Amino acid sequence: MSLIRAESVRKTYRAKKRFGSGAKQDTLALENVNIEVRAGEILTIVGPSGCGKSTFLDIVAGLVEYDGGDIFLEDKKIEGPGLDRGVVFQGYALIPWKNVLDNVAFGLEAQGIPKEERQAIARRYINLVGLNNFEDRTPHELSGGMKQRVAIARALAFDPKVLLMDEPFAAVDEQTRERLQFELLRIVRETKKTVLFITHSIDEAVLLGDRVAVMTYRPGTIKATIDVGFSRSEDKRSTSIRSSREFSEIRELVSHHLKSEIDKAHAAEQAR
């Protein structure tokens, strides 16, 4: 059963018209994007930088308008932001003057849930992400990995139907990233959330995704969707998974689809 369904989604960025700068081309960021996110799965979208994958996530989040096609969440057309979707941003987006507890409770505060109640709920999710002793800390006292845990707890606290994660682990160091990836798998298993996860890392896409969608470079469209054979079970949590044969086979397959897109992205960079 599909939770999110995108049909022929198109997005154009209009060039700003300025006097004297000549005619500028509009940028076609997304064209004919068709994809569905099934209930209970982790769908990862991987693509070269600048391919529009973050734009797509922003559209699903209701933060950016699209100018063609339709996106449905449970058969209801997405027309703006809402608490049925929890967004986790790459830059954490923690509120610097609020402590961990109030940051996690912020989505509930926006809903007008009374303080006692929202703090109780927030505490549950702080426990879930393993930050029990850090409730009173402010964001600048936390490491990058801890900040992203807070952001994940905040997105889960108002119990959305789907987590939208926009390269959430791109800004943390290698070891922290690996721990966060396994933590995310555990959290998703415990909360049974559906996840749409954007990344530029093939490893991450294959490790986390039940399915991996490969996006093309400008205009972004879904080139291929690959089923990750091995299930999201205990063995996927072990670090040895990365050296297993299934993993490297799927990795190769994704890499093959992605290669020409990355070349295109490079060429476009050079031309600029």
Place this chain on the structure above:
Amino acid sequence: MTQSSETSRPPLTAAQPAESALPAWLEPRVLARRWTAIGLFLLAWELSPRLGLINPSYVAPFSEVALRLVTGLASGELIKHLFASLSRSVTGFAMALGFGLPLGFALGWFQKFERFADPLIQFIRQVPALALLPLFIMLLGVGELSKVVIIFYGAQWAIQLNTVSGVKNVDPLLIKLARSLGLSRLDLFAKIILPAALPTIFTGLRLSATRAILIIVAVEMMGGKAGIGYVLRNSEYNYDIVTMYAAIMLLALLGLSTNYLLVALENHFTGWKPEPTR
């Protein structure tokens, strides 16, 4: 502090254990560091006229000035003038707040409004406040009103401009977050924009408080029968050098305490900032 393994907070200096009950700023070493320069300056001030290094009819020794300041305050004479200056400054400052803050928020938030109003604002801003005094006196008379209005005019710029930049420089990711959570525009303002802009706004408040004192002294020196500026001018006319210096010192103390008050307020409201501004 419970755990410190993953935090970036530097450890507190463990140098002074329980044996010293003094607060940190009363530690002899801290006192020495903070007051040495001032002490040397006062000493030079005291000795130069007494030793004849400077003509004593131009510079009165520090002790005489300090004594005049204390007796002036004790007799109520200086208090009266201090109160006159303060009430003008505070009234003008309050008006500046009431005008500069809302205007700053509107300019920072509504791009179209800013584009519309900015050229005019930039033009008016170039007119020095004191240049408008004759105009204000003509329109509002020589009484209190023209003095208060010119302080208001001069002091609101820093508040307005800093509020604009505070609002414009709110982390866009926080605004994106607020939108993704479906915050109403009012909540977005009250819960994100206002607290995020507060540190910058406080910088504006400090600048404009300084400006308010500067303007009131100038205005009182130009005309008026009360206020520290009046004392300054009057003592100069009467060649009462000691009182003149006492008034100058009073102004320095007034500025210093205003700044400390605002810094304390700022730290209270924006204590979340890793390094509070000074």
